[in-house]
Amino acid sequence: MRLSAHGLSVEVPPGWEARILRRTAVAFGEQARPVVHLANFALPEGRGDFGAGVVEHMRSGEVFVVLFDYGTASAHQLLFRHVGLPTLAIADFSPRRLQRT
DSSP states (O other): OEEEEEEEEEEEOOOHHHHHHHEOOSSSSSSOOEEEEEESSSSOOSSSSTOTTTTTGGOOTTOOOEEEEOOOGTTSSSGGGSOOOOOOGGGGGGGGGGSSO
């Protein structure tokens, strides 16, 4: 199944759940950006852009993925500079790497 909204599109694997949303800006000058949530479990309705309300309840074997659009203005900031294709290793997915274990 393909899910598309707010200029983003994702192919959702069988057995996974996905949502694409854009929250309303709450602060003056803030721009609402789209965010994609994918999980191999049922996504709760009350969740933050980066997984608050989700990660605290995850169990072993569950996967939660966030794609957040920071916008083109962020492209030249050091954190987002292009340096090639990222590579991932099993150690990158350790619970000790998460903001919340």
